[in-house]
Amino acid sequence: MELITLFIAAILVNNYVLYYFLGICPFLGVSKKIDAAFSMGLAVTFVMTITAVVSWMINHWILIPYNLDYLQIVSFILVIAALVQLVEMFIRKVSPPLYQALGIYLPLITTNCAIMGLALLAALKDYGFAKTVIFGIGSGLGFTLAIVLMAGIREQLDLADVPKPLKGAGIALIVAGIMALAFTGFSGMIN
Amino acid sequence: MNLSVRMIVVLTVVGLISGSLLAVVGMLTKDRIAFNKQQEIKAAILEVVPGTETSEEVFTEKNFTIYSGKNRDGNLIGYAVYTSGTGFQDIISLMFGTDPNITKINSLSILEQKETPGLGAKITDKEAFLKFWDNKDAGRALSLRKPAAHSQDELAPNEVNTITGATISSDKVLSIVNQSLEKLKQMKQAGKLISEENDAE
Amino acid sequence: MPSKSIGAEYIKGLWEENPVFRQLLGMCPTLAVTNAVINGIAMGLATSFVLILSSVVVASLKKLIPSQVRIASYIVIIATFVTIADRFMAAFFPPISKSLGPYVPLIVVNCIILGRQEAFSSKNSVGRSLMDALGMSTGFILALLVLSSIREILGMGTFLGHQFMGAWFKPWIIMILPAGAFITLGILLAVALVIESKTKTRKN
Numbered sequence: 001m002e003l004i005t006l007f008i009a010a011i012l013v014n015n016y017v018l019y020y021f022l023g024i025c026p027f028l029g030v031s032k033k034i035d036a037a038f039s040m041g042l043a044v045t046f047v048m049t050i051t052a053v054v055s056w057m058i059n060h061w062i063l064i065p066y067n068l069d070y071l072q073i074v075s076f077i078l079v080i081a082a083l084v085q086l087v088e089m090f091i092r093k094v095s096p097p098l099y100q101a102l103g104i105y106l107p108l109i110t111t112n113c114a115i116m117g118l119a120l121l122a123a124l125k126d127y128g129f130a131k132t133v134i135f136g137i138g139s140g141l142g143f144t145l146a147i148v149l150m151a152g153i154r155e156q157l158d159l160a161d162v163p164k165p166l167k168g169a170g171i172a173l174i175v176a177g178i179m180a181l182a183f184t185g186f187s188g189m190i191n
Numbered sequence: 192m193n194l195s196v197r198m199i200v201v202l203t204v205v206g207l208i209s210g211s212l213l214a215v216v217g218m219l220t221k222d223r224i225a226f227n228k229q230q231e232i233k234a235a236i237l238e239v240v241p242g243t244e245t246s247e248e249v250f251t252e253k254n255f256t257i258y259s260g261k262n263r264d265g266n267l268i269g270y271a272v273y274t275s276g277t278g279f280q281d282i283i284s285l286m287f288g289t290d291p292n293i294t295k296i297n298s299l300s301i302l303e304q305k306e307t308p309g310l311g312a313k314i315t316d317k318e319a320f321l322k323f324w325d326n327k328d329a330g331r332a333l334s335l336r337k338p339a340a341h342s343q344d345e346l347a348p349n350e351v352n353t354i355t356g357a358t359i360s361s362d363k364v365l366s367i368v369n370q371s372l373e374k375l376k377q378m379k380q381a382g383k384l385i386s387e388e389n390d391a392e
Numbered sequence: 393m394p395s396k397s398i399g400a401e402y403i404k405g406l407w408e409e410n411p412v413f414r415q416l417l418g419m420c421p422t423l424a425v426t427n428a429v430i431n432g433i434a435m436g437l438a439t440s441f442v443l444i445l446s447s448v449v450v451a452s453l454k455k456l457i458p459s460q461v462r463i464a465s466y467i468v469i470i471a472t473f474v475t476i477a478d479r480f481m482a483a484f485f486p487p488i489s490k491s492l493g494p495y496v497p498l499i500v501v502n503c504i505i506l507g508r509q510e511a512f513s514s515k516n517s518v519g520r521s522l523m524d525a526l527g528m529s530t531g532f533i534l535a536l537l538v539l540s541s542i543r544e545i546l547g548m549g550t551f552l553g554h555q556f557m558g559a560w561f562k563p564w565i566i567m568i569l570p571a572g573a574f575i576t577l578g579i580l581l582a583v584a585l586v587i588e589s590k591t592k593t594r595k596n
Binding site for chain 1: 210213216217220221277279280281282307
Binding site for chain 1: 416420423424464467471472478493494497498503566569571572573574575578582585589
């Protein structure tokens, strides 16, 4: 029961992008077309879930038992860099068209707060294994939801007459703000 | 030195230096960080169980810890419960104090919250919310008075006040406290709250 | 291309190549911790610490690190300084450390830092890299200051915790919420572009 609440919370109430401000770079960068956004969202969800599992294992099997928590940041980021590298090679082998579609964004997944944020948040909240996995999947889906919604809106915006200074990042951020406001409506949904 | 060897050497050296540097920093700051955490808990216990000279953790599990508060003569003067639960926006962490027989709640202190600023966040405000929690009857579950009363006299002994515009946050705090209170009473009845020095002389 | 003077390496970080307003980097922390001026300043200082030290170290070691492992090395170097900053804050400034939460460790993925190592420190002298880092840091702190001042003054009526607006002012709560962060930054970016184009026309 608690897992379901956590899952819904991660997607709606404490949406990864619109509440925790994580994953802004890809959120603004990839959200121009809906299919690209969706693919990116799924890639991120995939990497997030694996990261959630691996970072939990590192934290609970190595860092904490040996009193090495000060190595948390270094170990997490190195693991993430390695994981993304592996995922990239995997996608390239398994589905070249998908690899083409995601292009440069895959390596970008490493150096953006999305994945590292996931590892750190899960460690901070001290979730058990099951919760960490659910948190990873939920956060990834929340990210996907936000980025797909954003892409949908931006596809429409491309046809509209946006004032020059606001074009691009400016209007994207304002739209994100309105979305964030809308998502605030989900607060209090869970018990 | 050929390239592969060089790559490995560089990475290893960087790794080692980083590791050692962090180990040193880790050790230097570790105690201070633990100390800070202890101070925070101690201060909160003192606030909700006034007159506490020494406190001891008598029971702990995930998200729920009971401390006993003893005065200068070593007599038990109350319990402090430190727990957290889901609020409106995110987790709320709080501590409340009771007398040794768990018949009343001394007061409530909110330690961590991320509620809506200006509304739910008022649960940390003494005037707007916390003062209505002073000296409440803990014999039965507490209830929330809605709409908000204007002064403490209007409230029944086991009633606490809601914050206008932040009913949900107020309610969440209430359920966290009620659940913990229940648990505390059960622990007491099951005899699990005996501390090292038996105060039943 | 003529080499910039050492002073110019510093100044460019303030406006022309301001990491947030012009380069659009480091937005995660910019949005997350600017709900109060003190948080913005603390984050700015922590990030500066990491950026300056990492840049100096990378610039000093650039000849020794083979290109293939440079990103991994930079990451380890940056992560080390971030951990130091995080631990130091938790030990000596606990309340601020709590407010900033997970965002201090997240400095490790702040694109400004890795970006500067890749784009500058790995190719320039220690002196220039230091100036570049100082400039970027100042620019970043300025950006955080502007954003957090707007959000705190309009959102809570205070500045650095002290009452700023009179009692007549009803705070715009939205400013403290995530929505306010996004919208304010969006508007500031637009303003930056307007100022930029106006200065360009004046120059011509």
